[in-house]
Amino acid sequence: MGFLTWLEATQFPAEWVRSSIAGYPSMIALHALGMAIMVGLSLLLDLRILGWFAGIPLQSLRRFFGLAWIGFGINFFSGSFLFSAQATSYIVDWVFMTKMTLVLLGAVTAGFLQPAVAKVAPGAELSGGTKAVAGVAIVIWVVAIVMGRLTAYL
Amino acid sequence: MLDSLMDWLVSTPINGLVLNYAWSWPTLESLHFLALCTLMGSLMIMDLRLIGFNRIIPLQAVHSLMPVAIVSFAINLITGLGFIFGDPHTYFANWAFWAKMLLVVLAGLNFLLYFTKVEPTILKLGPNEPTPMLAKAVGSLSLIFWFGVLSFGRLLPYLGTGGG
Numbered sequence: 001m002g003f004l005t006w007l008e009a010t011q012f013p014a015e016w017v018r019s020s021i022a023g024y025p026s027m028i029a030l031h032a033l034g035m036a037i038m039v040g041l042s043l044l045l046d047l048r049i050l051g052w053f054a055g056i057p058l059q060s061l062r063r064f065f066g067l068a069w070i071g072f073g074i075n076f077f078s079g080s081f082l083f084s085a086q087a088t089s090y091i092v093d094w095v096f097m098t099k100m101t102l103v104l105l106g107a108v109t110a111g112f113l114q115p116a117v118a119k120v121a122p123g124a125e126l127s128g129g130t131k132a133v134a135g136v137a138i139v140i141w142v143v144a145i146v147m148g149r150l151t152a153y154l
Numbered sequence: 155m156l157d158s159l160m161d162w163l164v165s166t167p168i169n170g171l172v173l174n175y176a177w178s179w180p181t182l183e184s185l186h187f188l189a190l191c192t193l194m195g196s197l198m199i200m201d202l203r204l205i206g207f208n209r210i211i212p213l214q215a216v217h218s219l220m221p222v223a224i225v226s227f228a229i230n231l232i233t234g235l236g237f238i239f240g241d242p243h244t245y246f247a248n249w250a251f252w253a254k255m256l257l258v259v260l261a262g263l264n265f266l267l268y269f270t271k272v273e274p275t276i277l278k279l280g281p282n283e284p285t286p287m288l289a290k291a292v293g294s295l296s297l298i299f300w301f302g303v304l305s306f307g308r309l310l311p312y313l314g315t316g317g318g
Contacts, residue, residue: 025312032308033301035187040195044219055215056199060208064199145191146184153180 004087017085024085030078035148037071039141042110046141049113049126049134058117058126065114072107090151099147102140109137160242172240179240186233190304193226197300204272204285204293213276213285248314254306261299268292 008014017023045061045068047053083090090096116130163169172178196219202208203216238245245251272289279285285293306313 025309028312029305029308032190032304036191036194036301036304037198040191040193041198042195043192044195044199044222053215053218055218056211057215060211063208067198067202141191142188145187149184149187150180 001088001091004091007084008087010084013081014084014087017081024082027078027081030074031082034071034074034078035145038068038075039071039106039145041065041068041071042106043138043141045113045117046109046134046137049117050131050138057122058120059122062114062118065110065117068110072110075103093151095147096151099144099151102144102147106137106140106144109133109140113137156246160246163239163242166239168236168239172236178236182233182236186230186237189226189229189233190307193223193230194300194304196220196222196226197296201293201296204276204289204296206285206290209282209284212281213279217273217277245310248310250306250310250313254303254310257299257302257306261296261303264292264295264299268296 013023017027041064044053045064048056048058048061112133113130116133117126120126172182200216200219200223203211203213272286272292276285276289
């Protein structure tokens with residue numbers, strides 16, 4: 001808790017996010033942007049891995065995963081700023097902590113699926129295990145989004 | 155005219171449905187966020203391909219994502235109307251809301267341009283063939299408009315002076 005108390009007391013980023021005109025709005029807008037890129041692309045790529053939109057070659061997914069990581073980076077950055085403003089409250093909020101766990105698990109699924117689809121030969125099928133990970137990933141992202149939204153209410 | 159529209163919106167049973175239950179607003183928001191993700195995800199893949207990114211994808215195949223975009227937009231239209239029925243005074247008094255709506259209309263007109271002028275030409279193209287200039291322009295505008303919609307939507311409570 002010592003670190004979080006210190007973080008929450010910093011002029012920058014914590015106080016800047018809490019009380020400047022641009023702080024909170026700019027970070028929350030970036031967070032929505034990064035979410036759309038990371039989660040939006042991940043959901044579509046996971047559906048493709050499950051067999052939807054079969055005309056899209058699996059080999060093309062690697063570059064979209066690359067783009068998705070840019071969204072993840074934007075949200076790691078903006079999320080850290082937002083966290084600093086209320087660090088000691090967030091850390092004891094089970095909805096927020098569940099969301100964070102799910103986001104990290106979602107990132108792990110993307111880290112697993114990106115090389116898995118890059119390796120598959122043209123025309124070859126993906127393994128059942130890879131498809132199962134994509135199915136789980138969809139559930140993880142959907143619940144993460146809902147939990148993230150509900151964080152505002154607790 | 156706007157006043158009588160607002161009076162009507164708050165007099166409907168939808169207004170009560172959105173405001174009188176603690177779970178209504180967060181449920182609409184969660185759906186709005188989920189569908190914005192699938193809308194932006196499908197648009198990014200389609201528009202970037204129109205622009206020329208990831209050319210190994212056949213244009214006919216990328217087109218198969220269109221139903222995802224349309225259903226996602228429909229969900230956001232319905233949930234968005236829920237917010238407006240619930241609290242029209244706050245939204246209508248907020249300039250960022252009107253900026254967002256203007257961008258939705260521009261994105262719609264851009265889609266019409268895609269549907270009438272771009273789609274008929276690109277569906278005939280073979281794999282790895284470059285897309286025409288108009289396709290690149292329409293794809294770029296689509297991304298600009300929709301990311302604008304997203305930004306104004308998220309900034310709505312901080313930009314406008316509508317209170318609430």
